[in-house]
Amino acid sequence: MSWSNMASSNENESMMEVDDSSKVVSFLTAAMPPEILSKILHHLDRNSRVTLRLTSHFLKKFVDEYLGVYVVINDQTQSQDTLSFFSRVAIRKAVVERASVVPFSSLFKYPQYLDSIFIDGEVHTNFLEGLLTSCPQLRILILLGEIRGVLPQRITDNSQSFRQTLMYLKSIDIRISFSTFASNVPYEDEQQSCFNMMNFLSTFHAPLLETCCLDSWITKPYDRYKVTGVLLSFLEIHTKLKGVLVYFRMATKDFSDNVNVISYPLSDYEKQLCSRLKNLSKQLQLSTCILSSVPFSNLWEFFLKDQTRLHTLSFCDKSCSWGPCEVPLRNNWESMKVVYILLEFRFPVDFAVFSECRSLRDLILINTASREILPGIPIDLLSFDKVLSCQKLQFCAMSNIILERRDLWKLIKLADLKYLALLSSGYGFETGVNIDLLKALLGSRQLEALLIDGTVAADEAEAEKIYEMMQLTRHVDVDGTNPTETDIRAGLVVNIRPSYTSFHQWTPNPQGDGFLFNMEFDHNNP
Amino acid sequence: MALVRVISSDGAAFLVSQRLAKRSGKLKTEIETFRKSSDNSEAQPEIRIVTIRAEILRLVLQWLQQHQNDPVLPANQNEQDGRGDAEMGQSQWDRDFLAPMDLGIVMELILAANHLEVKGLLDITCKLVESKITGRTVDEIRTAFKLKSDFKGNEEEQTRLENRWCVEN
Secondary structure: OOOEEOOOOOOOOOOOEEEOOOOEEEOOOOOOOHHHHHHHHOOOOHHHHHHHOOOOHHHHHHHHHHHOEEEEEOHHHOOHHHHHHHOOOOEEEEEEOOEOOOOHHHHOOOHHHOOEEEEOOOEEHHHHHHHHHHOOOOOEEEEOOOEEOOOOHHHHOOOHHHHHHHHOOOEEEEEEEOOOOOOOOOHHHHHHHHHHHHHHHHOOOOOOOOEEEEEEEEOOOOHHHHHHHHHHHHHHHOOOOOEEEEEEEEOOOOOOOOOOOOOOOOOHHHHHHHHHHHHHHHHOOOOEEEEEOOOOHHHHHHHHHOOOOOOEEEEEOOOOOOOHHHOOOHHHHHHOOEEEEEEOOOOOOOHHHHHHOOOOOEEEEEEOHHHHHOOOOOEEOOOHHHHOOOOOOOEEEEEOEEOOHHHHHHHHHOOOOOEEEEEOOOOOOOOOOOHHHHHHHHHOOOOOEEEEOOOOOOOHHHHHHHHHHHOOOEEOOOOOOOOOHHHHHOOOOOOOOOOHHHHEEEEOOOOOOOOEEEEOOOOOOO | OOEEEEEOOOOOEEEEEHHHHOOOHHHHHHHHHHHHHOOOOOOOOEEEOOOOOHHHHHHHHHHHHHOOOOOOOOOOOOOOOOHHHHHHOOOHHHHHHHOOOOHHHHHHHHHHHHHHOOHHHHHHHHHHHHHHHOOOOHHHHHHHHOOOOOOOOOHHHHHHHHHHHHHHO
16 A cells, blocks of 8 residues: 555534434435536436436436436327427437427427437427537537428527537538428429538538438439538548548439449549549548449549548448459558448459457348349358457347358357358248257357348247357347337347447446437547 | 655645645646746645645545556546446456545545546546435435435425336336
8 A cells, every 4th residue: 555544533514415414414405516417317317317307406406407207209299298208308318309399499498408319300490509509518500391381590500509509519410412302392492401401501500510421312313422521621620530420312213323423534523523522531530431332433432542541431432343352441440340231233252351350259141132122132141251350349230141161150250259140031941040050049059139130030929049158138120221219219229220229339238218319420430 | 756745634744655645636646836936946846735634535546556557547537428437347456445534534535636636536436426325215215325215295295297208118
C-alpha cells in the first residue's frame, strides 16, 4: 500500500438528508445534486422510471421534468390517457410513427430533454421546425420519412436556436427521395419533398456529427449525380464523421443502366464531383463505411483505400462494376472487424481475402440474387474454408448461400461463435434439420443465439426442439428481411442488412422497451 | 516517491503517492495548484477534503489503488449515451469491493467519487444503485432507499392512473 491512515477520530459528517423525527437517512432526495441523481437514474428502463414516479413527490417531479421516459408514438397512442401522460413527462427518446398528425408542442412538453428521435414516416415541416429549434440535447435524429410542406426560411437561414440544436448532434439519418411509391402522392409533391431535404442538408452543419446515413431513392439515373453533389457537400463540412452509410436505391426494376461506371468523356459536372471525391479521402478518416450502389464506385474504392482506420465495411453494387471479387482495401483487411457483403449478382467471389481477416468478428453474407433475380440459383461459396480461418468470428449470418455440410460443421465449431443466423434455402437440408447438424449445434456450447428459418428447419416444432435442446437464452426467427420491432424485443438484434437497422444497433432492453438505439459502429474502435 | 497528504473531513490523514492521487481529477488539480504556488519543489502537498469523512475517503483511495493501472477516463466521456459505463464493466474485485456496503455507504461513495472526479468509481457505484431500483416494486424501492411516501389524499392513485398507459403497454 502506498498510502496509510494516520489518524481517524472525528464524528462522521453525513452528506445525506436527515429526517429529524426518525433519524433515518433517506436517499434519492432533493439533497442529492441533480446531476448525480441523473447519472444514477439515467440508464433505468422505462418501467423502473414509471415506478419511481410512485415513490415520492420529489422523484415523480424528477422523472417528469428531468429524467424523462421513452415512448413510441403512433396512431394507437393518441388516446387521451397517453397524451395526458405525455403532457406531464419529459420524453428522452421517442419513436414517432406519425409525425404529421400531432403538433410538436403537444407531444413534447419538455423538448429540452429529448436526446433521440426516430421518425418513421413522413414528417411535416411544422413538426420538424419544432424539433430543430427546441431540442438542444438532441443527439440522434433519424428521419426515415419524407418532409412534407416547405421548410420555413428561418430554419434554412440557420436561426440561432437551429444552430444550437445542431451543435451537439452526433448522428443523423436522412432519406432523399426523387421517387414515390405511394399512389396518392403527386409527383410534384415528391419533388418538393426532395428539394426540401436537399435544401435542408445544404444549410446543415453539425460540427460534432459522428455518423450520417443517407438513403436515397431515385428513378432517373442522372438524379444520382444531384444527390452525390449534396452528399459530397455534406461530407466536406463534417470532417469529424467516423461512420458513413450511403444507400442509393433505384425505384425501378431496370438494373441495366450501368450508371455507376464512369463513362468517358465526363461532363464538367462529373469531373467536378470526381475531383471532390478524391479530395474527400484526405479529409475524412472513417471507421465504418457502408456503401451501396454509389455513383463513381471505382473512385469510392480509391477513397476506401485511404481509410486506414476502417474496421466495418459493407459494399454492394447492382451494376457489377465492382464487388468483393475486386478486393478493395487490400492493405488493411487485417484490422477489419465487421464485413457485410450483399451479393446482388453472381460474382466470381474470391473469399481468399478472408484469410487475412484475423480480427473479423461479424460476417454477414446475403445473396438476394437467387431469390429476387435468379430464382433457384444460389451462389456457391467455393472457398468457404477461408472464412473458417477467421477464428475470432462471433456473429455469422448467411442468407441464400450454399454451404457444404462439412463447412457448416466447422463454422459452428469456431471457438468464439455466439450468434448464428442461417436464412433461406441452400444448406442441403431442404427436408428439415439434419440430425448431424442438430448434434453439431448441440455440441456448440458457446452458441448463445441461433436464427434459422422455416426452410432450414422442417417446421416450427423442430426449430423449437433445437432451441429447447440447446437451452438458448435468446432466439428469434425472422423471415430473412429486416428485423421487426418484435424481433428486436425478443432480445436479439439481427444485422442482416446493411441498412439503418444495422447501422444503428438497437439495444434490446431487458424490460421489453425495444426502442433504445445506440450507435454501435465504433464499439471496438481501437 | 513523491507523496501527498490527504485529510478527511473528520481529520484522518492519508499519505498517498502523488502518482496515485493524480488519478483523481480533483486531487490532481490541487497538487498542480500547490506546485505552482510553492517555492519549495520538495514540499509535500496537504489537501483537505472537507466533505468526505475518513471511512469513505479510505474506500476511494483503496479503489484507486486497485485501479491504478487503468486508463484514466475523462469525466464527461460518453455522458449522454452511456456507452462508457456499459463498456467499462465491473471486475470481480469491484463486485467484492462493493458487496459488503450498505446503500448509505454507497451513496456517500457516489458523492465522494463525484467530488474527487474519479469517473470509474462513480460509474460502478451509480450502476449498483440503479440495479437496486430496476425491477423493484414501489414499496421495495421505498424500503431500500428509506423513502417515506409524501403523497397526500388521492395523489398516489392519481399517479397510478397516469402510469397506467405505460404499464399496460
